[in-house]
Amino acid sequence: MGRRLGFFFWLAVAYLAVLAVAAVFADVLPIKDPADTFAGTSKQGPSLSHWFGNDGVGRDVFSRVIYGAQVSLVISTVGTVLALVIGGLLGMVSGYYSGRVDRWLTATLNASLVIPPLILFLALVLFLDSEAKRRIFILVFTFVLLSIAPIARVVRAATLSCANQDYVLAARTLGARDGRVLFREVLPNVAPSLVSYSLIIMAGLIVVEGAVAFLGLSVPPPTPTWGDMINKGRTNLDVAAHISLMPAIVMFVTVLALNFVGDRLQQYFEPREAVL
Amino acid sequence: MAGSGNAHLRSDALLRAQDLVVEFPAAGGRKVYAVSGVSLDLMEGETLGLVGESGCGKSTTGRAILQLPSPTSGSVQVAGQELTELDPDAMREVRPRLQMIYQDPISSLNPRRRVRDIIAEPLFIALENVTRRTAMATWQERIGGLLQTLLERLAIPMRIVGLAASVAFALWILSEAVEERAAEPWLGWTEVPAAIIGFPALAIALAVAAVGLVLGLTWVLLALMLPFSLMSRQFGEVSAPVGIAGVVVTTGASGFMLWRTWSSFGGWAKWVNSGGLGLLTAVLVVWLAASIANPERAGASGVATTLSAMVVLQVFYVAGLDAGVKLIVLVVSIVVDTLLLRWVLRRYRANRNAARERAEPRVREVLEYVGINPDDAMDRRPWEFSGGQAQRLSxxxxxxxxxxxxxxxxxxxxxxxxxxxxxLNLLEDLKNLMGLTLVFIAHDLAVVKNVSDRVAVMYLGKLCEVSEPDAMFDEPAHPYTEMLLAAIPQPDPEAELGSGRIDGELPSPMDPPSGCRFRTRCPHAAQRCADEEPEMREIAPGRFVACHTPLIGETAPERVEIASAGRGAS
Structure with missing residues (x-):
């Protein structure tokens, strides 16, 4: 089989792994305290002691990017994984049991697609957010709500095409229960598109966090987040572009890596019956 | 032509389908009358050929016999057992006795599974169904039919509630933890999620964890309702000292972490406050111990649930530590989790392999029966085979x-x-070898003639003619049979083109003609055919026809040009 994932796939995976490890072990890695303001370094560009430079009040941008990765990665992974499980189940159920179940589920999911994400988010923050420190749960909750419908639709489409195949009928002829059919016959055929699409959703959530931060509604300071850093650096764009640029570049590369990994996986798992 | 009636049915048949009716709803509140009163029977060891044009309901009849879907009305009996009245579970146990081979061999084999698993799947399914029934029977003895019915009815709602509850519960616990810690000089709440990423076991387990949690919570509910003896069944076969050691070690470790979590929650008050966590933890600890002792019984979801629950506990534990100690605990936890996960996975895989090994001799035997070399084929996937080989696998x-x-x-x-x-030869050999009874659905008359002991001709959801193939092919009794035979292409370059064409289109099964369904295309149609539906009757020994004017016997009309021209060498 001449199929390979390719060098750039592994490069992207390596980058994501390094980022994740750095975020997790940020406390114990020899990097600077993200809250420390270094005297006389305000708006200084990248240097040997401060790799990504310093921000408006002299904090080290590099260590803030690392700590910001905690928020971005947690929000996007937890959000995606929850949405993947819920959306995946809903999609499979909806695609497998046609008829009334499918109609109601599809209608509900389509209705949820109509809600503008930012409005939903603002509403949730207004109604639920008694304390700022709970913001991260609201973020995750909103992101899950937003990602369920797209994932469920993709999974439903994949399930529909596979539920009509004879091997599903064959499993039922053998006396398999619906659960067994879904998990043994349908899931293996749906999983590749599910996983690769989830990675793309994950990348999307990182960007959405940035957008939310622009409204000042992301995880509140002093916790650094990428979106918040880009937003704060905006006022200094003319004199110290790196304050916004560095987190933006890291966010860009991360999103690119996630999308790339998702795309490559999708191609890799392309059903091979097409060859016949 | 194309009528109803049961005159052709015999007594003591192995399979008897009587007055099968299958209707599908169509757009606009209309109905598709796919099969309308078809009766068939098969003696043991017999092959019944079922022929007809595309869309005449052959396949639907075949599937109705298998109850996929069940016929709208009518009865199907196998060895005297009525299938249409069986409940789904009982039907599942009958299914191994009724099998099906499909038209498209490639799409009837799951492209993502290996041949060894595909062929062994019937055995696994049968085992699962029998195990389940036995378990159900034990329940029934213990807690009576009422609770069982209740549980069966509640199974799905319970899982849904379980899902909602577990998600809400997880979020609530997390927010509780955050609130508790916010006042203390710890490193901030990003730690909790950060630690979540930190555990490699979680990366694998988290995806399964949500599903596992649902099942876990269902388990908690069950555990509350059932006597402890049922839980202890999970401990079956704990004989090896390794198993016991595993139980001791994990219980000890979980207990320790539980205690640390508890103290970091602030003692009894908070503990009672988060009583749900306590209950969940207790059950999960028991479960983890059981999973490790005997992964096969605990099942994959159990292993995943317990592992992820352990990780969550660790997260709470780690989050309460000082930065210095945290590194050590983090590293140790990662190592321990990885080892634990590897060990459980290995045990699980070992169990799966054991199941495969038990099935292997049978799988090999069957593969050899169908002329496939098991050594080459076992570990390949269906798309690596040609169509003919794939059909052999099927x-x-x-x-x-x-x-x-x-x-x-x-x-x-x-x-x-x-x-x-x-x-076809393979099917014939297997039939002789194993005494199989076949229903052979086809539209190729030459094929049907060769394999069948009896042939039934279908037209638009009704039977036209049932008889021995030789007699039928020499002298068709039904005008439709005659047309079908005339339509066989002649391998004769001199033959007149278009001589054996069937005129007209198949009428819509949504609006079938009155009386005889074939009358719109029948050259002999009379007024009586529109008014009165012909019944199946025996016009010669062993020849059953549903037609008012059959082509043999004294009432036979004169043969019509078109039909006789192409017939002959069939």
């Missing part, structure tokens, strides 16, 4: 559960002619 899968009746739904239609002969 036959092997049907054979593995030793069926009484196999319904072949156009098994050779998508194969090329040389392979068709191989598959």
């Amino acid at each position: 036959i092997a899968r049907a054979l593995v559960s030793v069926p009484q009746v196999i319904i072949c739904d156009e098994p050779v239609s998508s194969l090329d002619v040389s392979v068709q002969a191989q598959i």
Whole structure:
């Protein structure tokens, strides 16, 4: 089989792994305290002691990017994984049991697609957010709500095409229960598109966090987040572009890596019956 | 022509389908009358050929016999057992006796599974169904039918509630933890999620964890309702000292972490406050111990649930530590989790392999029956085979559960002619070897003539004619049979083109003609055919026809040009 994932796939995976490890072990890695303001370094560009430079009040941008990765990665992974499980189940159920179940589920999911994400988010923050420190749960909750419908639709489409195949009928002829059919016959055929699409959703959530931060509604300071850093650096764009640029570049590369990994996986798992 | 009636049915048949009716709803509140009162029967060891044009309801009849879907009305009996009245569970236990071979061999084999698993699947399914029934029977003895019915009815709602509750519960616990810690000089709440990423076990377990949690919570509910003895069944076969050591070590470790979590929650008050966590933890600790002692019984979801629950506990634990100690605990936890996960996975895999090994001799035997070399084929996937080989695999899968009746739904239609002969010979050999009873659905009359002991001709959801193939092919009794025979292409370059054409289109099954369904295309149609539906009757020994004016016997009308021209060498 001449199929390979390719060098750039592994490069992207390596980058994501390094980022994740750095975020997790940020406390114990020899990097600077993200809250420390270094005297006389305000708006200084990248240097040997401060790799990504310093921000408006002299904090080290590099260590803030690392700590910001905690928020971005947690929000996007937890959000995606929850949405993947819920959306995946809903999609499979909806695609497998046609008829009334499918109609109601599809209608509900389509209705949820109509809600503008930012409005939903603002509403949730207004109604639920008694304390700022709970913001991260609201973020995750909103992101899950937003990602369920797209994932469920993709999974439903994949399930529909596979539920009509004879091997599903064959499993039922053998006396398999619906659960067994879904998990043994349908899931293996749906999983590749599910996983690769989830990675793309994950990348999307990182960007959405940035957008939310622009409204000042992301995880509140002093916790650094990428979106918040880009937003704060905006006022200094003319004199110290790196304050916004560095987190933006890291966010860009991360999103690119996630999308790339998702795309490559999708191609890799392309059903091979097409060859016949 | 194309009528109803049961005159052709025999007594003591192995399979008897009587007055099958299948209707599908169509757009606009209309109905598709796919099968309207078809009756068939098969003696043991007999092959029944079922022929007709595309869309006449052959396949639907075949599937109705298998109850997929169940017929709208009518009865199906196998060895005297009525299938249409069986409840789904009882039907599942009958299914191994009724098998099916499909038209498209490639799409009837799951492209993502290996041959060894595909062929062994009937065995696994049968085992699962029997185990389940036995378990259900034990329950019934213990807690009576009432609770069981209740549980069966509640199974799905309970899982939904379980899902909602576990998600809400997880979020609530997390927010509780955050609130608790916010006042203390710890490193901030990003730690909790950061630690979540930190555990490699979680990366694998988290995806399964949500599902696992649902099942876990269902388990908690069950555990509350059932006597502890049922839980202790999970401990079955803990004989090896390793198992006991595993139980001791994990219980100890979980206990320690539980205690740390508890103290970091602030003692009894908070502990009672988060009583749900306590209950969940207690059950999960028992479960983890059981999973490690005997992964096969605990199941994959159990292993995943307990592992992820352990990780969550660790997260709470780690989050309460100082930065210095945290590194050590983090590293140790990662190592321990990885080892634990590897060990459990290995045990789980070992169990799966054991199941495979138990099935292997049978799988090999069946593969050899169908002429596939097991050594080459076992670990390959279906798309690596040619159409003919894949059809052999499909036959092997049907054979593995030793069926009484196999319904072949156009098994050779998508194969090329040389392979068709191989598959037909194979079916013939297997039939002689295993005493199979076959329903052979096809539209190729030459094929049907060769394999069948009896042939039934269908038209638009009704039977036209049932008889021995030789008599039918020499002298068709039904005008439709005659047309079908006339439509066989003649391998004669001198033959007149278009001589054997069937005129007219098949009428819509949504609006079938009155009386005889074939009358719109029948050259002999009379007023009586529109008014009165013909009944199946015996016009010669062993020849049953549903027609007012059959082509043999004293009432036979004069033969019509078109039909006789193309017939002859059939």
